Structure formats: structure tokens, C-alpha cells
Amino acid sequence: MFGFLVRRLLSAIPVLFVVSVVTFLIMWIVPGDVTAELAGPDATPQQVEQLRRLLGLDQPLFGRALIWYRSLLHGDLGQSYLLNRSVSEAVFERLPVTLSLAGLALVLSVLMGMLLGIFAAIRHNTWADQGAMTLALLGLSLPDFWFGLVLIFFFGVQLGWLPTGGFVPIAESFTGWLVSMTLPALTLAFTQMGVIARMTRSSMLDVIGQDYVRTARAKGMPFRVVIFKHALLNALVPIVTVIGVMTGVLLGGAVVIESVFSLPGVGRLIIGAIQRRDFPIIQGGLLITAATFVFVNIAVDVLYGWLDPRVRDDR
Numbered sequence: 637m638f639g640f641l642v643r644r645l646l647s648a649i650p651v652l653f654v655v656s657v658v659t660f661l662i663m664w665i666v667p668g669d670v671t672a673e674l675a676g677p678d679a680t681p682q683q684v685e686q687l688r689r690l691l692g693l694d695q696p697l698f699g700r701a702l703i704w705y706r707s708l709l710h711g712d713l714g715q716s717y718l719l720n721r722s723v724s725e726a727v728f729e730r731l732p733v734t735l736s737l738a739g740l741a742l743v744l745s746v747l748m749g750m751l752l753g754i755f756a757a758i759r760h761n762t763w764a765d766q767g768a769m770t771l772a773l774l775g776l777s778l779p780d781f782w783f784g785l786v787l788i789f790f791f792g793v794q795l796g797w798l799p800t801g802g803f804v805p806i807a808e809s810f811t812g813w814l815v816s817m818t819l820p821a822l823t824l825a826f827t828q829m830g831v832i833a834r835m836t837r838s839s840m841l842d843v844i845g846q847d848y849v850r851t852a853r854a855k856g857m858p859f860r861v862v863i864f865k866h867a868l869l870n871a872l873v874p875i876v877t878v879i880g881v882m883t884g885v886l887l888g889g890a891v892v893i894e895s896v897f898s899l900p901g902v903g904r905l906i907i908g909a910i911q912r913r914d915f916p917i918i919q920g921g922l923l924i925t926a927a928t929f930v931f932v933n934i935a936v937d938v939l940y941g942w943l944d945p946r947v948r949d950d951r
Contacts, residue, residue, distance in 0.1 A: 644934045655926040656708070659919050660701055704919070713920035718912055723920035726905065731924065733803055733901035737893065738886040740817050741824035745886075746879060749829040750868075753836025758863065760841060769837070772830035780889050784823040784896040791819060801898035820897040824889050828882050835878045839871035846870075880936030884929045 707714060713723035749772070756768035792800035798819050804812030843849060844867055852862045891903030898904075902921050909917035 644937050648930045659922045714916035716917050718914045723916045730902045734890050737890050740821040744825035745828045749832025750836045752833040756837045757840035772833035775826045776830035780827040781892050787819050803899050820893045843867045843871045880933045883932045
């Protein structure tokens with residue numbers, strides 16, 4: 637298992653390098669100049685040029701890349717043009733909001749999706765199966781931002797049960813955090829629940845037809861023991877794989893949902909930086925988000941190897 641983990645960690649290095657290169661090139665190729673906004677509308681061309689030299693924007697693209705990678709090797713993501721603080725501080729200050737949103741949404745989507753998929757599998761080819769898969773398809777089809785607005789209207793505006801925005805840190809109050817994150821997490825979870833539900837149903841149908849499941853039922857074991865202990869455990873491998881891929885979708889979806897629910901997360905920070913051409917924030921935020929996704933997938937690969945030793949090769 638140790639060799640398996642080391643190989644996965646080493647494979648993350650070229651992935652992160654490619655992500656950093658693509659992010660850097662996109663940021664510096666797109667039109668727009670942050671110096672015009674920093675200098676103000678009354679600035680003279682000489683003042684704008686002086687600011688460009690101060691920020692190092694007068695150098696060629698290759699020179700800027702060397703400076704950025706040199707700083708990156710020392711753990712320095714640079715300095716924000718507009719926030720007057722380091723990129724690391726700005727991103728890591730907001731990262732817990734994004735991770736807590738994606739994490740809670742992942743838990744909810746897995747729980748709802750697996751229960752829905754198991755229910756559909758044990759009621760195969762019945763109206764209950766068709767209804768469960770219709771609900772899963774509905775979740776896959778709805779735009780998350782639209783579904784979030786619907787939840788805000790009904791549960792926040794009409795019923796007044798839940799807040800329509802804002803964030804309470806979990807360190808201050810777990811209950812307050814849970815209440816503030818319920819609607820955004822449900823929005824993300826419902827749109828991804830269908831993937832888990834369909835994969836769970838498919839895997840469970842394959843496993844339920846196996847000889848060892850029929851033998852367990854023939855021995856008179858309780859139905860719930862057969863389903864949750866014998867069938868579900870053996871159907872988990874493809875489900876875990878889907879969960880790893882879905883983590884990236886949830887992190888990406890958090891960018892939109894943070895704006896809909898006014899959450900002070902990394903996604904909202906990146907959107908604000910894009911609007912104002914604050915390139916260091918964009919680069920640092922995207923790189924940290926990509927690194928989070930990569931390491932979550934490494935954890936999923938390790939779990940995959942633990943569930944199915946055939947995928948490991950420690951020789």
C-alpha cells in the first residue's frame with residue numbers, strides 16, 4: 637500500500653505543473669490591463685507605465701513565468717494587486733468556506749444518491765424504480781444556480797426557515813454553520829445526487845444477482861444484512877470512483893453557488909479577481925483548488941486500493 641501511495645503522490649506532480657502552466661498562460665493572454673484600474677481614470681500614461689514596471693508587467697511573458705515559478709518553489713503565490721495582501725493569505729482565509737460547502741454537499745449527495753440507488757435496485761422494474769430514476773435524472777438536468785434560487789424563494793423568502801445568504805464559521809457555532817450551509821449544500825448535492833444514484837443502482841443490480849448473495853438469502857439472513865453487508869460492500873468500488881470524479885465537479889460548482897448565496901469562499905474571490913484583472917489571485921486560487929482536487933482523488937485512489945487489492949501493485 638505504501639508504494640501505491642507514493643506512486644499516486646508522484647503522479648500528482650506533472651498534473652499540478654500542467655495546471656499551473658495552463659493557468660498562467662490563460663491569465664496573461666486574455667485582454668485587459670490591471671494597471672489602468674489601479675492607477676485610476678485620471679492617471680497619465682507615464683504613471684501607468686511606471687506602475688507596470690513596479691508590478692513587473694513590462695517584462696516579456698517568459699520572464700514573468702520565471703519569476704512566478706521561482707516564487708512558487710519557495711511557497712510564495714505572489715501579492716494581490718488590489719487586496720494589498722499576499723495571495724496565500726487571501727485564498728487560505730476563504731478556503732475553509734469552499735471546502736466545507738463542497739464537503740457537506742458531497743456527504744449529502746452520497747447519502748441521498750446511495751439510498752435512492754439501493755431503493756431502485758431492490759424495487760427493480762417497478763414504478764418505484766422508475767420514480768427513483770426519474771428523480772435522479774431531474775437532479776442531473778436542473779442547473780444548480782436555478783435550483784438554488786428556487787430553494788431561496790421557498791425556504792428562505794416564503795417560509796423563512798433558512799437564511800438566504802451569509803456564512804457562520806464552524807468554530808463559532810456548529811449549529812449556525814449547519815443552518816447557513818444547508819441551502820447551498822442541498823443545491824449542490826441535489827444536482828449531483830443523480831450520478832451516485834444511477835451508479836449505485838447499476839452496481840447493486842450486478843451484485844444482487846451473484847451466487848453469494850443468493851446463498852446468503854437462502855440461509856435465511858435478514859434482508860437488510862444481505863443488502864447492506866454483503867451486496868453494498870461489494871458494489872462500492874465503482875461508486876467510490878464516481879465520488880472521486882464528482883469531488884471536482886462540486887469544487888467547480890461551488891464557484892457559482894457561493895455567488896448565489898453570498899458565501900465568502902474561494903470561488904467568489906476568484907470571480908471578483910477575474911472582474912478586476914487581479915491575476916495573482918486568479919492563478920493562486922485556481923492552483924490551490926486544483927491541488928485540493930488532485931489530493932482528494934489520491935485519497936479516493938487509496939480507498940479504492942483498500943477496497944479492491946487487485947488495483948494495487950506494490951512490487
